[in-house]
Amino acid sequence: MSAPPILPPKHNNVTDRSSLLVFKSKISVDPHGLFATWNDTLPFCRWQGVVCGHRHPERVVSLNLTSLDLVGTIPPHLANLTFLRTIDLSSNRFQGLIPQELSRLSRLQNLNLGTNSLSGIIPSELSNCLCLQTIDMSYNILGGYIPTEFGSLPSLYDLDLRNNSITGQIPSFLANASSLNYLSLTGNLLSGGIPPSLGQLSVLKELRMSVNNLEGSIPPSLWNLSSLEILGLGYNQLKGSLPQDLGQTLPHLKRLYVDSNKMHGSIPISLSNASLLSRIQFSENNFSGRIPPNLGSLQYLRFLILDVNQLEAREPLDWSFLTSLSNCTILEFLVISDNNLGGLLPKSIANISATLKRLIMGDNSIEGSIPPEIGNLVSLDYFDLGPNMLSGHIPASIGLLKNLHILDLALNNFSGEIPSTIGNLSQLNKLFLDFNSFSGSIPVSLGNCKSLELLNLEHNKLTGIISKEVFSISSLTIGLSFEENQLTGTIPPEVGNLMNAGYISLSGNKLSGKIPNSFGKCQILQILRLGRNFFEGSIPTSLSALRGLQVLDLSQNNLSGEIPTFLGDFPDLHDLNLSFNNFEGEVPRKGVFRNKSEISVLGNNKLCGGDPVLHLSICAFSSPKKNHKSHKLAVIISVLSGFVCLFLLFLFVASRRWIRHRSKRKSIENYTIKEQHISISYAELAKATSGFSEENLIGSGNYGSVYRGTLDDHENDTKVIAVKVFNLQQLGALKSFLAECDAFRNIRHRNLIKILTVCSSVDFEGNDFKAMVFEFKPNGSLESWLNPEGNDPYGQKTLKLIQRINIAIDVASALEYLHHHGQDPIIHCDLKPSNILLDDDMTALVSDFGLARFINESTTSSTSSFGIKGTIGYIAPEYGMTNKVSTHGDVYSYGILLMELFTGKRPTDGAFKEGLKLRTFVKDGLSEGLISTMDECLLANGVQASDNSQTINHAKTFECVSLVLKIGLICTNDVPTERMKIKKVRNEMNDIKKKILWEILYREL
Structure with a gap:
């Protein structure tokens, strides 16, 4: 059936049915089969989600399709359903724009489009729907401004625009919507101050504006909103203090959020007058x-969150608030960590409500002990008292807290034995008892904590053996640390049960025996520390299975035998300490053994050979005694011959260089790098790269190749470098070298590759040689992560969403610096993934300035005779003309x-x-279904918080990627002047990152 036209108001019920069918045709995904009922076997008024009126039984008055996982777009033909009073399409995956034609629905009262992926701006024309009572467009990706026209809606009761990308200021005209009862603008990009006129909304009950960029003081007029029940102002840049009569002026207040601002002053005592308060944040x-x-008089208080302030307590009277809180019988959260609280911990802490779930008081200077x-x-799931200055024993009654997930008593002065009753905490996930003075043995009962993910007992005075029960806690996915104690005995073979542990640290004890072969089962292990013990024997071959090891410390033991070569095959190993053992034989030469800063073999006097960077003696191989003299003579002759040959070669090269390059010397000097840290010769680079061997080749480009090298510096240390050698036989290579020199003389930024030096010399055959030396970046290029080859070391790694956003921000920051903050504006001209390197911490660094061009500050462009700039696919279309x-x-x-x-x-x-381009692919994907467009790895990896591994759901991932791709489309507009400025790009990307971190770490309840 062809789509009906969008008609003027007078039409019949046939148009209603046709309009519904057009809506159906715009649905691309219907996982619950809803639209199977939308057919000729039933009247359209009986179709699921469709309600017709009583007075007009064949006219649609409500379209309710909430929470059905529908994917599609909203057609303007819904405007033909002129009797509609309610549209509820919330909690689906609708995309595209909100049709402005909906403004013709004069009877519309409730418009709910929340929790979708709608983009574009909010149509200001909706203000024509004078009957509108509720507007919910929350959790979309809407941009633009808040329509000031919404202030003209006389019946508007509920306006929910939270969690979008709305910019600009809060319009003061919203105060004209005098019926507003609920206003939520949380989680947007709003800036400026809070309009004082909002104080005119006399019936307003909920005002939520957290997580924006609001600044300035809170208008005094807000404290006159006597009907206010919820006030959310957290995560902004607001300053000032709270009025001391706040409790009197807002007597109905239930929730008050002003966290993460710049507020100062004291907490108003009058808060107790707002007797309905349930949350203070x-x-x-x-x-x-x-x-x-007097906070204890708040009978409904459930959350008291005051951490990271300058609140004080010294005398018992200062702690009277804690005693009073025993009257808050439904209190669930008490968070007062990271303040200036001191003095003795009151015993009344144990009298707080049995409903308390989180008691967090760390990062203070509290003394005393924990009362029995x-x-x-009994409801505690998070108990945190560290660090403080608490002492005494841990009471056995701690074992009664069977709902505990996290127990943190670290960095105090606790002593005595660790109570065995901790083994009763079957739901415990993390146990921190480190940096105390606990003595005795590690309780065998800890083996009963079958949910434990992290166990930290380091820096105590524990003695005795480590029981096999402790090493049988297979749930230890983060790891365990018993460092710096006085533990004895051997490591039981049950350590192999920790097959999912990320780290195991047993250094600084008195453990003995051999390193168990069962360590080889711990294939997830990244850190293994066994140093400063009495282990003996050789390194077991089973450790070869630990391919993910990053840190291995076996120092200060009695280990012997040869160093296994497989340690050089671990791709991520960057910290290997084998010092002060009895190892012997030749040191391997691969992997970590090539970087002096990543390995220590001191105190092993029988070691030899290895990479020259280690400065070990040459391995001597035995020969028959009768041939000893002749062998010695042959060695002397060989050494003398070598010196003679090198001397003659030096004279030859020096003379050729002087003859061929004396006329060029001055021009070469013009291209040295300012503040050059080292000077370097061709011979040194050849040695560092093993003669520019194929084995050290990292990659090749139009004008040369890049090699990995290991360079001895002037302090008898080593540095891993990347050497870019220019192929001067290639037309344009010399000009590229000079362009890079020009660029690097004028730039320095954290997101630009750092150059160490240049080499402008001749090779051993007298040919011109030009090279640039950079810091080596072990994570390679962005290209190697996005498009790994079969033998690529990065082939099994993928980038998470937050990493991609960080990389995009880094590159935008580098471009902003090049374009606007250098001595002269610089155009890179060849930005692409292979020219973006990733540092150890995945910081992105823009490299390869071989095509870079300077432009005059007074212009935006530069004329060049160098031809088309850049790489096909990435080159701007205007460069072809x-x-x-x-x-x-x-x-x-x-x-x-x-x-x-x-x-x-x-x-x-x-x-x-057939003419399809990446830009067209993305544009179509944003309108038709993002899931087929975005990198599928993003859905597998999501966004993880560092502390609790929470992952953003797919809907939020879609939202974030949609915002990013929209920026990409604007940046690739065919009209150059219509493209987004790079500074705005960086700001937009930072806002997207903020939105993600907000989603992970903070939710306004």
Whole structure:
């Protein structure tokens, strides 16, 4: 059936049915089969989700399709359903724009489009729907501004725009919507101050504006909103203090959020007058003074969160607030960590409500001991008292807290034995008892904690053996540390049960025996520390299975035998300490053994050979005694001959160089790098790269090749370098070398590759030689992560969403610096994944300035005779029609890179045929279904928080990627001047990152 036209108001029920069928046709995914009922076998008024009126029984008055996982777009033909009073399409995956034609629905009262992936701006024309009572567009990716026209809606009761990308200021005209009862703008990009006019909304009950960029003081008029029940102002840049009469002026207040701002002053004592308060969240400000002692009168208080402030307690009277909280019978969260609290911990802590779930008081200077009555707090799931200055024994009653997931008593002065009753905590996930003075043995009962993920007992005075039961806790996915104790005995073979542990640290004890072969079962292990013990024997071959090892410390033991060669095959091993043992024989030469800063073999006097960077003696191989003299003579002759040959070669090269290059010496000097740290010769580079061997070749480009090398510096140390050697036989290579020299003389930024020096010399055959020396980046290029080859060391790794966003921000920061903050604006001209290197911490560094061009500050472009700039697929289209480069061209390349980073597809992908381009692919994907466009690895990896491994759901991943790809489309506009400025790109990407971190770490309840 063809789509009906969008008609004027007068039409019949046939148009209603046709409009519904158009809506059905725009649904691309219907996982629950809803639209199977939308057919000719039933009247359309009986179709699922469709409600018709009583007075007009064949006219649709409600369309309710919430929470059905539908994917599609909203057609403007819904405007033909002129009797509609309710549209509820919330909690689906609708994409595209909100049709402005909906403004013709004059009877519309409730519009709920929340929790979708709608983009574009909020149509201001909706203000024509004068009957609108609720507007919910939360959890989408809407941009633009808040329509000031919404203030003209006389019946507007509920306006929910939270968790979008709305910019600009909060319009003061919203105060004209005098019926507003609920206003939520949380989680947007709003800036400026809070309009004082909002204080005119006399019936407002909920005002939520957390997680924006609001600044300035809180208008006094807000404290006059006597009907207010929820006020959310957290995570902004607001400053000032709270009025001391706050409890009197807002007597109905239930929740108050001002966390993560710049507030100061004391906490108003009058808060107790707001007797309905259930949540007080003031964390991460500069509040000072005492915590009000009368908070215990708040009978409905469930959350008291005051951490990271300057609140004080010294005398018993200062702690009276804690005693009073025993009257709060439904209190669940008490968080007062990271303040200036001191003095003795009151015993009344054990009298707080049995409903308390989280008691977090660490990072203070609290003294005293934990009272035995602490076992009364049976609902606790998070108990944190470290670090403080607490002492005494841990009461056995701690074992009564059977709901505990986290117990943190680290960095105190606790002593005595660790109570065996901790073994009763069957739900315990993390146990921190480190940096105390515990003595006795490790309780065998810890083996009963079958949910334990992390066990840290380091830096105590523990003695005795480590029982096999402790090593049988297979749930230890993070790891365990018993470092710096006085433990004895051997490591039982049950250590192999820790097959999912990330680290095992037993250094600094008195353990003995052999290293168990069963360590080889711990194939997830990244850190293994066994140093400063009495282990003996050889390194077991079973450790060869630990391919993911990053740190291995076996120092200061009695280990012997040869160092296994397999340690040089571990791709991520960067810290290997074998010092002060009895190892002998030749040191391996591969992998970690090639970097002096990553390995220590001191105190092993029988070791020899290895990479020259280790400065060990040459391995001597025995020969018959009768041939000893002749062998010695032969060695002397060989050495003398070598010196003679090298001397003659030096004279030959020096003379050739002087003859051929004396006329060029002055011009070469013009291209040395400022503040050059080292000078280097061809011979040194040849030695560092083993004669520019194929084995050390990292990659090749148009004008040369890049080699990995190991360089001895002037302090008898070593440095791993990357050497870019220019192929001067290639036309344009010399010009590329000079261009890079020009660029690097004028730039320095954390997201630009750091150059160490240049070499402008001749090789051993007298040929011109030009090279640049950089710091080696072990994580390779972005290209190697996005498009790994079969034998690529990065082939099994993928980039998480947050890593991709960080990389995009880093590259944008580098371009902003090049374009606007150097001595002269620089155009990179060849931005692409292979020219972006990744540091140890995955920081992105822009490299390869061989095509870079300087432009005059008064212009935006530069004319060049160097031909088309850049690489096919990434090159700006205007470069094919003119010889002028500009900042717009770099922005275009960045946009292509951004789309590749989040789709996983190169702009030259073989799938792009018959005129299809990456930009078209992305544009179609945003309108038709993002899941087929985005890199599938993103759905597998998501976004993880570092502390609790929470993962953003797919809907939020879609939202984030949609925002990024939209930026990519703007950056690749065919009209150069219509492209986004790189500074705005960086700001937008930072805002997206903030949105992600907000989703992971903070939710306003």
